[in-house]
Amino acid sequence: MAHHTHHHHASDDETGMAELLDLDAEVLHPLLTEMTALLEELAGDTPPRRILDLGSGTGAGTLALLQRFGEAEAVAVDASESMLLRLHEKARELGLADRIHTVQADLDDEWPPLDTVDLVWASASLHHLADPDRGLREIFAALRPGGLLAVLELDSFPRFLPEDLGFGRPGFEERCHAALAEQRGHDLPDLGSDWGPRLSRAGFAVKVERVFDVELTPPLPAAAGRYAEATLRRGGARLRGLLSPDDQAVLDALLDEGGPHHVLRRTDLTVRATRTAWVAGRP
Template identity: 55%
Template sequence: MHPHDASHHDQAEILDLDAEVLADHLAAITAWLPIDTPPRRIVDLGSGTGAGTFALLTRFPEAHVLAVDSSPEHLHRLREKAGTREVTTIQADLDTGWPDLGTPDLVWASASLHHMADPGRVLREVRDILAPGGLFAVVELAGFPRFLPEYAPEDRPGLEERCHAAGARFHAEHVPHRGADWGPKLTAAGFVIEGERTLTVNIDGSGDEAVGRYALGSLRRLRGSVAGVLAPDDLAALDRLLDSGGPHSILRRDDLTVRTERTVWAARPKG
């Protein structure tokens, strides 16, 4: 496996774990969507390995979902999980071109818009393809989830928050739209906001093997953006947590929680 492939594989694992660990919260979001007539055609922009795709199909089992992502591995995983369900995949980089997505009744974009080079253009594209009365749902996480208690690790208390502070500086430069308020951006693109909701996530992960793996994968990805700026003692402590076979591995802890927030905006084109 080439390094690039390994990176996509690791990300795919985290996306699958995110879908598993946060399934109830995702279901709460799809249940909240202001929809009276079940959509027949749904587009999932930046679908990843299918967390949103399958949550939407659970709520709207008669729908057909068009899952769009730039990663062939993510889409391969999604197709494997889809089975006989009504899913079509399209590999596309939305920063370089816009595929034919038909006229969907619902467009879903979860944790994907902040990766776009020009999200304003993407919002306008969505506005133009939505069927009359169609809905656009934008879901964003408030940064990476937190997992460790404040006193952990015992030799470097507060390590996770220092890692996130360093990561925030990195992402402010490289992913400037992360953490944006999408309400004004949607309004500027010609939408009317029909609802906005923030869900607080606080999941007890004690004894939950999936939460341990989710924490391990998430902190490994965070390490990649902060290794050059963390204090040496902090980096060493982080590496001890990430050593899955070591005595201080995060997988051995029984005090993990998953803490984050998800905000969803529901909007329709004006007129």
Template identity: 50%
Template sequence: MTPSAPHAHDHAHAHTHEHGGSDQQDAPAQVLDLDAELFAPYLASVTARVAGAAGGGVTHVVDLGAGTGTGTFALLERFPRARVTAVDSSPEMLARLTGSARAKGLGDRVRTLEADAGAGLPGITDADLVWASASLHHVDDPAAALAGVHAALRPGGLLAVAELDGMPRFLPDEAVAGRPGLEARCREALDALQAERMPHLGADWGVLLVAAGLTVEQERTEPLELRPPLPASTGRYAHLVLDRVRGALDGRVDPADLAALGTLLDGGPADVRRRDDLVVRSTRRLWLARRPADTAS
């Protein structure tokens, strides 16, 4: 479900390319898990809102772009009578999710489907709920993807689209590594890169949902900010994201800015894993839309 260039699951959490830095191939999965850990209260509030809109009787949930399964497991907890079909284009992510489900004693409630989010949901026609978290902005053709979701939902079924505004921000407002405005400039350059590669990031999904024949029932935008004291994992999260950002922006920003980013990642005294002044900021959006009950299959 996310970055288009690296695996679909770096979520906002970077949406960048892999590079040969200290973070290895497991970085996308680590980013997903750390994001879910740090923003756990938000995920709980969103799934509660989704459960309220979905009502009783939810027995089949689809997690579209499931990644490591953070959404899958939150939904299994929220809907204790449901099974979840976890959909992802990465067999590695699905294997990881399956292993986690077994370890949690939930293996009998999870099945997996290897499929691209934009290519429909083959074999699924009875979903009570489709959960698409940071996945739809990666599709090439939103109309085709939403048509597939529409077909997968039962009449009266609910689609929850959860998106975010790009990479989280971490650095304090004052100058960092001797470069005032460092993160803002990097964010601007990254936004330009993402606009080239993921033109649907930041899209108005409400309009697209209506065009797909769904009825939008709720739309919410929530700016989130986590301030010190923060969990120890915050520095690791910031390091993973900013390392991937540095790789993506190589040659696209002032070399002095790239070098300043390096001082935040090199294990020295300014490394983000050592800082106690990080502030995690991210904007999350949610749309809840329903397939009309009287729509023919």
């Protein structure tokens, strides 16, 4: 496997996305813990020794799986070299670097050669593929008979704000989500798909489908506020020109670090997120 160690200057967008992924993993860590425990239960007496993380990002899944399965090694595949470098930095801090190989590859192009693996992890990555059904066929080919595929997907981005923000604009967050959903319908048509039938068509046997509902209420850890700010800032960049002038003014006020209404100064933030997991086996 290719092991990329040379330096790459990340774009501002990649840097912001990496920070968001790290915050997502920190705030929603209990979800990762539940998922890896479920995989340990399903693996039974044959824990995975070879793990493939597709669309690994900064490595939340890779690292959680290696901590769960102490004898395993992992291959992390991502299109972003800067995210793979960040993954390695985190792995070194945890003493896991010698158990990880990284492969930089755009999975919409030719897939890299992959050795047979026992477990494939695909968290919020399948919906990014231009042809997810082709991706599932590639995964099926890489997975040993009896091996497991774990798919973790989101229906939409998390929610943080109360219905009434105090700006005289109730329902602001829902309008933002509706505008983003309309935009994503063109850019990411497979976001929110029911992956169960697609897994079956690809030859997998679906073992578990589980919905994880996360709701964190005040007082929140500091990371949750930063997670809300990063999500709003990233979403706000996509919403520019899509909101009414009044809603745009609300968003600007929430993201104005020097202003009195900045999101980190609010005491009524919550974290509400839904993720759906499918675990399937190769017969």
